[in-house]
Amino acid sequence: MRYLPLTQSDRTDMLRTIGAASIDDLFADVPLAARRSEPLDLPPHQGEIEVERMLRTMAAKNLAACDAPFFCGAGAYRHHIPASVDHLIQRSEFLTSYTPYQPEISQGTLQYLFEFQTQVAMLSGMDIANASMYDGATACAEAVLMANRATKRRTAILSGGLHPQYRAVTETTSHFAGGIVRAMAVAPDGVEDIINAIDDDTACIVVQTPDFFGHLRDLRPLAEAAHARGALLVAVTTEPLALGAILSPGEMGADIFVGEGQSLGVGLNFGGPYLGLFAARSALQRQMPGRLCGETVDAQGRRGYVLTLSAREQHIRREKATSNICTNSGLCCLAFTIHVALLGEAGFTQLALLNHQSAIVLAQALTGIPGVTCLNEYFFNEFTLRLPKPSAPVVDALAAKGILGGVPVSRLIPGDPNLENLLLVAANETNTDADRAAFVAALREVLA
Amino acid sequence: MMRQGRPTAPGKAGDETLTTFSGHRGLDHEEPLLFERGAEGRCGVDLPAPAKMANRLGDLARPSTIGLPGLSEPQVVRHFVRLSRKNYAIDSGLYPLGSCTMKHNPRxxxxxxxxxxxxxxxxxxxxxxxxxxxxxxxxxxxxxxxxxxxxxxxxxxxxxxxxxxxxxxxxxxxxxxxxxxxxxxxxxxxxxxxxxxxxxxxxxxxxxxxxxxxxxxxxxxxxxxxxxxxxxxxxxxxxxxxxxxxxxxxxxxxxxxxxxxxxxxxxxxxxxxxxxxxxxxxxxxxxxxxxxxxxxxxxxxxxxxxxxxxxxxxxxxxxxxxxxxxxxxxxxxxxxxxxxxxxxxxxxxxxxxxxxxxxxxxxYMLSHGADGLRQVAEDAVLNANYVLASLSQDMSAPFPGPCMHECLFDDAFLKGTGVTTLDFAKAMIDEGYHPMTIYFPLVVHGAMLIEPTETESKESLDQLISVLRSLAQAAKAGDVTRFTQAPHYAPRNRLDETRAARTPVLRWRPAKEE
Known part of the structure; x- marks a missing residue:
């Protein structure tokens, strides 16, 4: 077996050193009833050629985004990832290291985490950010738990524009943690009265912008209203590239920012691994979940980095920890950090603008189809169309024509007749004129 | 004149106190933060020029700059390659972190x-x-x-x-x-x-x-x-x-x-x-x-x-x-x-x-198959027991074997030496190893938990055993500074974690903001 270095004679020698007659002696503590001598009903080992053939066969049954005009979003976004990103994250020293518990020999990981935290804080307009959560949805759930701790209140109010799966994860997490979640009615037109829902038991309101339907939300009046009642504003963004084009959550008064970092550097990956972003105002830093990397000096006074404020964390505080999270999304942070470093100020804002313009052009073209209207006046790179018929079968028909033409709202919120004709469409910088023309022609045909 | 290829003669042994003009030390480069490197007008990607068209952002368009540095691709690549070289990794050496199963990651x-x-x-x-x-x-x-x-x-x-x-x-x-x-x-x-x-x-x-x-x-x-x-x-x-x-x-x-x-x-x-x-x-x-x-x-x-x-x-x-x-x-x-x-x-x-x-x-599963996975468990357990048995005279194991895939030592063997579990772990860094898991589990004093995994060869284990034995003997012989000031040979010496927690600096800020 190519990954196992011990030879039969090594094994014999080692057993002799140990003083065991056979390998079975080493498993003597296993109760007799649980010892298996017969092999499990699974195939035997195979070489690289065979394994690669099997997995390539499975991969070939899928329609990859790169092989189709692609317009899906709804919480996962596709962008061109510069070649150097994937090359650098495969450096052995990044890929095959553990959590940086020994800082003297982990400065590489620690420094990029510090850079990642800085980038996230800059983009979100917040004071500080942590070293990542699993994904945007779990970050959202943790933000609600954190708001409960910080305000000593129990109730979170979720906007009707929050991604439905973020809502589901937050509801599940809060339910088991003893919190109360009140979700506003789904708001496809981006209008709702959250302010009047805030009361004295409100720990936080959770509002996404751009929201699930693509609307840009002005968080400023919400922040003001929340703060007036002693509640916190949790801002959510599922497409961080938008932060290159719109007012940041911090500038609009958010207390906690959470988001999905996948769209920068990480890739689609069929939903995971992704990258939970988590940032907050400094005053909340000791309530933060997850790892934090901080600057310090070594014995010679040289600048260096360590994991810090670990008195919040499970390995020190156990049942009193701010979260149970241990493993996070380390290598995805690195991919994000490298992608953002390559873009820089000019590239980031320009890429954001190109995405916005790609979406404007696409929305204009699609709404030229009879019976198709756009719900959004303002949007970033994603918008909602109302079709003259249910969108799910339309998307299936588009897929049969080799086009990945958006996400039906009913895929995420089934069973609501008011929503079943709605289609979420996202544009990006990789879309060509030919892609758009193919999409428009196919949709016209399917709707005819 | 072409002098490349001329054999160099060894000089006298390196002077450890030499301060370099660059701040670098041979292959170990000091690397500033990304944010200290950038310049306006540089970018690591080439994008088409945006069109002239009205935006649809309403009054929510971003009025301010983000503050990101501008860097070209070669600068970004070099930055991260230099950072990578400050990390230990399973690809570069045995990584005996107990409970973490640091095994080979097949490409x-x-x-x-x-x-x-x-x-x-x-x-x-x-x-x-x-x-x-x-x-x-x-x-x-x-x-x-x-x-x-x-x-x-x-x-x-x-x-x-x-x-x-x-x-x-x-x-x-x-x-x-x-x-x-x-x-x-x-x-x-x-x-x-x-x-x-x-x-x-x-x-x-x-x-x-x-x-x-x-x-x-x-x-x-x-x-x-x-x-x-x-x-x-x-x-x-x-x-x-x-x-x-x-x-x-x-x-x-x-x-x-x-x-x-x-x-x-x-x-x-x-x-x-x-x-x-x-x-x-x-x-x-x-x-x-x-x-x-x-x-x-x-x-x-x-x-x-x-x-x-x-x-x-x-x-x-x-x-x-x-x-x-x-x-x-x-x-x-x-x-x-x-x-x-x-x-x-x-x-x-x-x-x-x-x-x-x-x-x-x-x-990984298809590669190993049912037979290979069983061998994984057996070799992992064998390796751990081999380390336990080989070191039982020099270090102290709180519980007798056989163990499973990891073996536990406590700090009884360090008693009276002035060397702690932490010192012992840091000295391993100077020897070219990532330390084992330390101070966990909490049920034994000064715990050292070693998990070699099945992807280590016997030669590799023999080397680890020999190093740990030598360290244990050095501690008992009173060679204390080897431990208390370790690591000597890492990109950084011991870092001040108390300072990091007392006055947290969790992000870079431009000088004018401070």
Whole structure:
């Protein structure tokens, strides 16, 4: 077996050193009833050629985004990832290291985490950010738990524009943690009265912008209203590239920012691994979940980095920890950090603008189809169309024509007749004129 | 004149106190932060010029700059390559972190996870366009069920601790379905910190079970603590002392008789894979760290993956979503209304789990096969016992062997030397090793937990043993500064963690803001 270095004679020698007659002696503590001598009903080992053939066969049954005009979003976004990103994250020293518990020999990981935290804080307009959560949805759930701790209140109010799966994860997490979640009615037109829902038991309101339907939300009046009642504003963004084009959550008064970092550097990956972003105002830093990397000096006074404020964390505080999270999304942070470093100020804002313009052009073209209207006046790179018929079968028909033409709202919120004709469409910088023309022609045909 | 290729003669030995003009030390470069490097007008990507058109951002357009530095591609590449060289990694040396299973990460897995047919799939594409992806998840789920002997598996949890949360939520949901309010979870003192933290996130109080003199759960104490308010026990097996809980079947029976459930922390499954099925031990739920047992890379702290296997009793409560094989094709159940008789407790993550990790783990499983995986457990256990036996004279083991996949030492052998476990660990860095896990588990004094894994050769273990033996002898011989000032030969000496926590600096800021 190519990954196992011990030879039969090594094994014999080692057993002799140990003083065991056979390998079975080493498993003597296993109760007799649980010892298996017969092999499990699974195939035997195979070489690289065979394994690669099997997995390539499975991969070939899928329609990859790169092989189709692609317009899906709804919480996962596709962008061109510069070649150097994937090359650098495969450096052995990044890929095959553990959590940086020994800082003297982990400065590489620690420094990029510090850079990642800085980038996230800059983009979100917040004071500080942590070293990542699993994904945007779990970050959202943790933000609600954190708001409960910080305000000593129990109730979170979720906007009707929050991604439905973020809502589901937050509801599940809060339910088991003893919190109360009140979700506003789904708001496809981006209008709702959250302010009047805030009361004295409100720990936080959770509002996404751009929201699930693509609307840009002005968080400023919400922040003001929340703060007036002693509640916190949790801002959510599922497409961080938008932060290159719109007012940041911090500038609009958010207390906690959470988001999905996948769209920068990480890739689609069929939903995971992704990258939970988590940032907050400094005053909340000791309530933060997850790892934090901080600057310090070594014995010679040289600048260096360590994991810090670990008195919040499970390995020190156990049942009193701010979260149970241990493993996070380390290598995805690195991919994000490298992608953002390559873009820089000019590239980031320009890429954001190109995405916005790609979406404007696409929305204009699609709404030229009879019976198709756009719900959004303002949007970033994603918008909602109302079709003259249910969108799910339309998307299936588009897929049969080799086009990945958006996400039906009913895929995420089934069973609501008011929503079943709605289609979420996202544009990006990789879309060509030919892609758009193919999409428009196919949709016209399917709707005819 | 061409002087390259002329042999250089050795000079006298290097002067360790030499200060260089550059601040670099040979291959070890000092590297500033990205933010200290940038210049306006540089960019590492080439993008087309935007069109002249009105935006549709309303009054929410960003008026301010972000503050990101401008860097070209070669600068970015060099920055991260230099950073990478400040890291220890399993690819560069033995990484004996106990309970972390730092084994070799096969590159075939990386290659296959990057196939566009897996890596470039959107999670919400039409089901007809992702049949191969669902087949892969279904196949991996099958392997996990067979390897554990458990009837069901939830694939969506994103890491070990997330899997624990999934398991305890299922237990809470099962108790709710029975109409019972049970609020106490029993967990050994030696448990990973995630166990009590997870229990607390599910609203359980945590009651520690003491260990007995053999480093196992004290069965009598456990039984004494069981009662009608106990929801579950959470036990790691093999436990964090590296020992198999030999009373485990009786423990399971006791907790079941008391109406509770048995959660097993599967972090240490590497010791058992192919040889022992948790399903034969009476376990109700167990997470599996794909980034430990099944070799998906740790990536400096993640991403991981933590699927949870369930017994028949808990299977109906497994979270959404899950893949089903409808015969004519695979389908994804995303809502309660499609779940048939099942009553999922909710949802743990936005999409369907760590697909990228699933591809790697399945590639690893297919490579090893049933025979190879059994050999994995045997070699992992053999390697750990070899280290334990070889060092038992020089270091002190609180519990006699055999151990499972990791071996535990305490600091009794350092008594009176002035050298602590931390010092001993830092001295290993100077010797070219990543230290073992230290000060965990908490049940022994100055713990040092060594997990070599099966991917180390005997030669590699002999070298580690020889170094640890030499260090132990040096400590006993009074060579104290070797330890207390270690590491000498790392990119940094010991870092001031107290300062970092007392005045936290968690991000870079431009000088003018300070």
């Amino acid at each position: 075939l897995n990386e290659k296959l996870a990057r196939l566009p047919g897996f890596a470039d799939l959107h999670p919400l594409q039409p089901i007809s366009t992702v049949q191969g992806a669902l087949e892969l998840i279904n196949t991996l789920a099958h392997w996990l069920r067979v390897l554990t002997g458990m009837p069901a598996v939830a694939m969506s949890p994103k890491a070990g601790a997330h899997g624990e949360l999934c398991g305890l939520m299922a237990i809470r949901a099962a108790l709710d379905a029975r109409g019972e309010k049970r609020n106490r979870v029993l967990a050994p003192e030696s448990a990973h910190g995630t166990n009590p933290a997870t229990a607390a996130m599910c609203g359980f109080s945590v009651d520690p079970i003491p260990a007995d003199a053999r480093g196992r759960v004290d069965l009598a104490a456990l039984k004494a603590k069981l009662g009608p308010d106990v929801a579950a026990i959470m036990v790691t097996n093999p436990n964090t002392c590296g020992l198999f809980e030999n009373d485990i079947i009786e423990m399971a029976k006791a907790v079941h008789d008391a109406g509770g459930y048995f959660y097993c922390d599967g972090a240490n499954f590497n010791a058992l894979v192919g040889r022992v099925r948790p399903g034969d031990l009476g376990i109700d739920a167990m997470h599996i760290n794909l980034h430990k047992t099944f070799s998906t890379p740790h990536g400096g702290g993640g991403p991981g993956a933590g699927p949870v296997v369930f017994s028949q009793a808990l299977a109906p409560f497994a979270p959404l979503p899950f893949v089903v094989d409808r015969g004519a094709g695979f389908d994804l159940v995303e809502f309660d209304t499609d779940a048939g008789d099942a009553t999922p407790f909710g949802r743990m993550t936005a999409f369907h789990g760590q697909m990228g990790m699933f591809v790697r783990a399945l590639s």
